[in-house]
Amino acid sequence: xxxxxxxxxxxxxxxxxxxxxxxxxxxxxxxxxxxxxxxxxxxxxxxxxxxxxxxxxxxxxxxxxxxxxxxxxxxxxxxxxxxxxxxxxxxxxxxxxxxxxxxxxxxxxxxxxxxxxxxxxxxxxxxxxxxxxxxxxxxxxxxxxxxxxxxxxxxxxxxxxxxxxxxxxxxxxxxxxxxxxxxxxxxxxxxxxxxxxxxxxxxxxxxxxxxxxxxxxxxxxxxxxxxxxxxxxxxxxxxxxxxxxxxxxxxxxxxxxxxxxxxxxxxxxxxxxxxxxxxxxxxxxxx
Amino acid sequence: xxxxxxxxxxxxxxxxxxxxxxxxxxxxxxxxxxxxxxxxxxxxxxxxxxxxxxxxxxxxxxxxxxxxxxxxxxxxxxxxxxxxxxxxxxxxxxxxxxxxxxxxxxxxxxxxxxxxxxxxxxxxxxxxxxxxxxxxxxxxxxxxxxxxxxxxxxxxxxxxxxxxxxxxxxxxxxxxxxxxxxxxxxxxxxxxxxxxxxxxxxxxxxxxxxxxxxxxxxxxxxxxxxxxxxxxxxxxxxxxxxxxxxxxxxxxxxxxxxxxxxxxxxxxxxxxxxxxxxxxxxxxxxxxxxxxxxxxxxxxxxxxxxxxxxxxxxxxxxxxxxxxxxxxxxxxxxxxxxxxxxxxxxxxxxxxxxxxxxxxxxxxxxxxxxxxxxxxxxxxxxxxxxxxxxxxxxxxxxxxxxxxxxxxxxxxxxxxxxxxxxxxxxxxxxxxxxxxxxxxxxxxxxxxxxxxxxxxxxxxxxxxxxxxxxxxxxxxxxxxxxxxxxxxxxxxxxxxxxxxxxxxxxxxxxxxxxxxxxxxxxxxxxxxxxxxxxxxxxxxxxxxxxxxxxxxxxxxxxxxxxxxxxxxxxxxxxxxxxxxxxxxxxxxxxxxxxxxxxxxxxxxxxxxxxxxxx
Ligand code: HEM
Ligand SMILES: [Cu+2]
Ligand SMILES: [Cu+2]
Numbered sequence: 001x002x003x004x005x006x007x008x009x010x011x012x013x014x015x016x017x018x019x020x021x022x023x024x025x026x027x028x029x030x031x032x033x034x035x036x037x038x039x040x041x042x043x044x045x046x047x048x049x050x051x052x053x054x055x056x057x058x059x060x061x062x063x064x065x066x067x068x069x070x071x072x073x074x075x076x077x078x079x080x081x082x083x084x085x086x087x088x089x090x091x092x093x094x095x096x097x098x099x100x101x102x103x104x105x106x107x108x109x110x111x112x113x114x115x116x117x118x119x120x121x122x123x124x125x126x127x128x129x130x131x132x133x134x135x136x137x138x139x140x141x142x143x144x145x146x147x148x149x150x151x152x153x154x155x156x157x158x159x160x161x162x163x164x165x166x167x168x169x170x171x172x173x174x175x176x177x178x179x180x181x182x183x184x185x186x187x188x189x190x191x192x193x194x195x196x197x198x199x200x201x202x203x204x205x206x207x208x209x210x211x212x213x214x215x216x217x218x219x220x221x222x223x224x225x226x227x228x229x230x231x232x233x234x235x236x237x238x239x240x241x242x243x244x245x246x247x248x249x250x251x252x253x254x255x256x257x258x259x260x261x262x263x264x265x266x267x268x269x270x271x272x273x274x275x276x277x278x279x280x281x282x283x284x285x286x287x
Numbered sequence: 288x289x290x291x292x293x294x295x296x297x298x299x300x301x302x303x304x305x306x307x308x309x310x311x312x313x314x315x316x317x318x319x320x321x322x323x324x325x326x327x328x329x330x331x332x333x334x335x336x337x338x339x340x341x342x343x344x345x346x347x348x349x350x351x352x353x354x355x356x357x358x359x360x361x362x363x364x365x366x367x368x369x370x371x372x373x374x375x376x377x378x379x380x381x382x383x384x385x386x387x388x389x390x391x392x393x394x395x396x397x398x399x400x401x402x403x404x405x406x407x408x409x410x411x412x413x414x415x416x417x418x419x420x421x422x423x424x425x426x427x428x429x430x431x432x433x434x435x436x437x438x439x440x441x442x443x444x445x446x447x448x449x450x451x452x453x454x455x456x457x458x459x460x461x462x463x464x465x466x467x468x469x470x471x472x473x474x475x476x477x478x479x480x481x482x483x484x485x486x487x488x489x490x491x492x493x494x495x496x497x498x499x500x501x502x503x504x505x506x507x508x509x510x511x512x513x514x515x516x517x518x519x520x521x522x523x524x525x526x527x528x529x530x531x532x533x534x535x536x537x538x539x540x541x542x543x544x545x546x547x548x549x550x551x552x553x554x555x556x557x558x559x560x561x562x563x564x565x566x567x568x569x570x571x572x573x574x575x576x577x578x579x580x581x582x583x584x585x586x587x588x589x590x591x592x593x594x595x596x597x598x599x600x601x602x603x604x605x606x607x608x609x610x611x612x613x614x615x616x617x618x619x620x621x622x623x624x625x626x627x628x629x630x631x632x633x634x635x636x637x638x639x640x641x642x643x644x645x646x647x648x649x650x651x652x653x654x655x656x657x658x659x660x661x662x663x664x665x666x667x668x669x670x671x672x673x674x675x676x677x678x679x680x681x682x683x684x685x686x687x688x689x690x691x692x693x694x695x696x697x698x699x700x701x702x703x704x705x706x707x708x709x710x711x712x713x714x715x716x717x718x719x720x721x722x723x724x725x726x727x728x729x730x731x732x733x734x735x736x737x738x739x740x741x742x743x744x745x746x747x748x749x750x751x752x753x754x755x756x757x758x759x760x761x762x763x764x765x766x767x768x769x770x771x772x773x774x775x776x777x778x779x780x781x782x783x784x785x786x787x788x789x790x791x792x793x794x795x796x797x798x799x800x801x802x803x804x805x806x807x808x809x810x811x812x813x814x815x816x817x818x819x820x821x822x823x824x825x826x827x828x829x830x831x832x833x834x835x836x837x838x839x840x841x842x843x844x845x846x847x848x849x850x851x852x853x854x855x856x857x858x859x860x861x862x863x864x865x866x867x868x869x870x871x872x873x874x875x876x877x878x879x880x881x882x883x884x885x886x887x888x889x890x891x892x893x894x895x896x897x898x899x900x901x
Contacts, residue, residue, distance in 0.1 A: 026674035033759075034686055038686075040762070041690070041766055044766070044767065048770040051791070052770040052792060052795055053770065053773050054773050055774070065702050065703060076694070080693055083689050084686060084689065087664060087667070087682070090664060091667065091672065094603070094667060094671065094672055095671070095674065096604065101671060102604045102669060102671040102872070103668075103670075104606060104865045105606070105608070105669070107610075111665070112609050115661040116612075116657075119653065119658075120654050123650045123653055126700065127646060127647055127700075130646055130650075130699075130703070134642060134646070135639065135643070138639035154557075154558065173555070173556055174561065176556050216555070217462075217555060217557040218456075218462070218465055219456055219458070219459070219569055221709060223709075225706075225775035229705070230708055231636065232634050234569055234635065235569055236552025236553065236555075236567075237636060252786050252788055255777070256708070256778075257456070257709060258452050258456070260450070260466040262377075263381075263781070264377070264781040267786060
């Protein structure tokens with residue numbers, strides 16, 4: 001009944017596939033390579049922080065995002081080094097040696113529960129931390145926020161200010177023409193004082209800025225690296241978000257979602273200025 | 288009972304003998320074959336070919352990112368439509384990015400792991416003569432070449448290949464005229480994917496049925512090699528997720544050609560032209576796409592995990608540590624992978640509470656991933672490792688899986704994701720964990736099973752050199768992409784020169800391209816080794832690695848019907864390596880228990896191997 005030929009009974013193949021590979025020399029080389037790559041990763045990351053890294057943060061919630069990122073980074077960095085160096089050590093240490101056998105050991109419920117529970121605990125901590133920051137940056141905007149509307153289009157950003165009355169006029173897609181890119185309704189008196197500009201967004205420093213984000217054609221994404229702001233602009237929806245700039249200056253608005261052949265050039269300008277300078281500038285635009 | 292089984296097996300043997308009586312024609316044997324091994328090898332070779340195609344596209348992409356605007360007169364002469372005065376055109380760049388992603392994800396990694404290894408290994412490792420549905424299996428493979436032809440045809444039609452990315456977000460993919468390639472090219476892309484999805488569907492039905500019904504006598508589910516478990520779980524994932532993408536692709540085709548608006552909202556104005564659409568939602572596409580898309584990444588990595596577990600145990604001469612936890616964590620990963628798709632959409636404007644929910648499921652999935660990693664490490668503890676090429680790639684897999692998986696913790700936290708989403712940080716994450724790790728799984732599998740497939744060994748010296756260059760190459764190429772992402776560099780930019788904040792990244796981009804070119808060139812070592820060993824490799828014999836699983840019981844290569852003698856009967860679990868008291872440091876699954884009666888009374892079969900049925 002039993003088959004007589006068992007693979008175990010086979011003679012060794014004509015050509016031994018791994019004569020040198022059985023030595024410990026290869027273990028040394030392999031282990032050292034794994035370790036060097038891990039240390040190299042650590043070292044290049046430390047180097048990169050000086051040059052190719054997050055730009056200095058320029059918004060209130062951005063500081064919280066950075067703190068969260070660095071906390072996660074320290075945790076995963078530690079796990080990274082521990083696991084890679086353990087791997088390197090085992091590879092280096094446990095190469096085959098003639099005349100000896102591996103340990104026939106394949107179950108240890110205690111150990112396995114241990115390394116199920118420890119990651120679970122770390123992840124509960126990460127989830128809680130991440131959830132708190134996420135909830136905080138998604139609270140309702142303060143009522144005194146400075147309000148603008150941004151409409152994305154292939155390949156630029158239309159910016160609309162509500163004007164002195166503080167209210168946006170009605171718009172309709174049917175009214176869109178070359179001269180009226182946002183489709184402002186000329187019959188709506190509230191829209192008469194609206195100010196519409198292309199790729200030129202100016203906001204006050206140290207005051208919450210509330211943005212109504214829209215898109216005319218395809219999905220875009222409003223990204224200002226220094227502000228740690230990224231929000232997709234989705235046709236058919238008006239998405240509201242807010243942030244508080246903390247640093248005066250000029251920043252670039254980038255499109256972060258592939259939106260067509262000109263995606264890479266969909267660049268806008270964001271200027272953060274003092275409230276007075278902003279008021280003066282806005283008043284000028286009204287004329 | 289015993290007699291009945293014996294006579295049934297004898298009948299099966301006769302049937303096999305009569306089948307192999309008249310030699311099938313060349314076409315029936317190697318082209319329209321129903322033999323799972325031939326089909327597996329067809330999938331393998333097709334995928335490797337597509338890897339060369341997709342890889343070459345990546346090289347062009349990297350050239351552009353390192354030296355945007357530079358003239359390449361030679362390339363300009365080869366692709367006159369794609370380059371203007373030798374300078375790459377943006378529409379071609381976006382077509383390359385889209386096709387590179389599509390090819391690598393669907394036509395290389397999915398087809399080679401599920402199609403190639405799935406077909407080749409499942410019947411052999413469970414002790415069957417073939418798949419449950421051999422004809423369906425053949426049809427499943429033969430849908431792939433047409434899908435490839437339709438896909439590549441997109442490059443040659445009016446408007447060129449689509450430029451909406453492998454994720455094909457609507458409305459960019461839905462509205463003709465919103466991008467070059469959004470005409471016929473995008474339609475061909477959708478048809479190609481729909482064809483491929485049907486093929487995967489047939490394949491996965493076949494794998495599931497085969498594993499459930501055709502296991503050899505004694506092959507209880509908990510005696511299956513982990514490769515089979517992984518391929519089985521991946522097949523269930525495919526079965527449940529690919530139909531969703533098929534449906535989404537059909538809906539998108541309807542939006543494009545038959546006036547529906549599933550994905551198109553009212554008031555759309557594209558290029559100054561108002562569209563007559565209403566009622567749809569672009570985010571519906573994202574939900575449908577990622578409901579497939581996330582399980583898809585596990586459809587790729589899970590079989591690679593299985594292969595690596597197998598290769599690690601065999602070449603470390605040590606049982607896989609924690610077999611039951613390995614199976615359990617595969618199932619946990621598979622189940623959870625259906626609940627996390629929203630982590631690709633944190634910045635889409637979803638309700639913050641929904642973001643919190645997706646964060647929670649996403650971070651939970653890291654627990655079974657961690658369990659697997661620690662179990663692999665434990666497998667190596669006090670092992671006796673043979674540093675074969677297969678083993679080196681398996682070790683490389685563990686290293687890369689850890690490196691790439693850990694950055695998932697950053698991306699899975701929605702507040703941090705706000706900054707890193709759609710930057711090169713994401714590109715680094717998935718090229719390490721999916722691109723590189725899965726590819727290392729593929730290489731480990733090929734070096735390991737090549738002798739079985741072709742009866743010859745691959746050249747180990749070349750194999751090891753291939754490993755060193757590839758291992759260092761992927762780290763040098765993909766790790767620095769984290770820095771690009773940290774500096775804010777967006778994905779899918781044709782040129783990083785437009786923005787002031789990206790200017791300083793130029794040296795980094797050049798270094799990455801140099802590494803990528805080296806990495807690409809190193810793959811020709813593999814191509815050469817593969818071709819050379821096919822004809823000149825040393826003869827392998829049945830069991831060159833002294834492994835325990837059933838495929839090594841068959842001749843190399845196995846004949847039609849797989850078993851030259853009686854089909855195997857299984858008596859133990861697959862990982863009896865270095866069993867104390869046994870004559871050799873491995874005991875095949877076919878060895879009956881009494882053959883290794885132990886003096887010291889140490890556990891013989893191992894906890895997971897005990898008992899006939901489970
Ligand atoms: C271990 C835990 C993992 C976590 C927590 C995780 C988390 C994430 C998150 C949150 C994203 C979205 C990033 C963004 O677009 O903003 C992402 C992207 C991605 N992940 Fe993972 N990931 C993990 C493992 C994996 C594995 C094992 C694979 C594949 C084998 C994978 C493949 C991908 C791919 C392909 C993308 C990008 C898709 C695209 O946008 O084109 N991830 N991952
Ligand atoms: Cu855009
Ligand atoms: Cu995902």
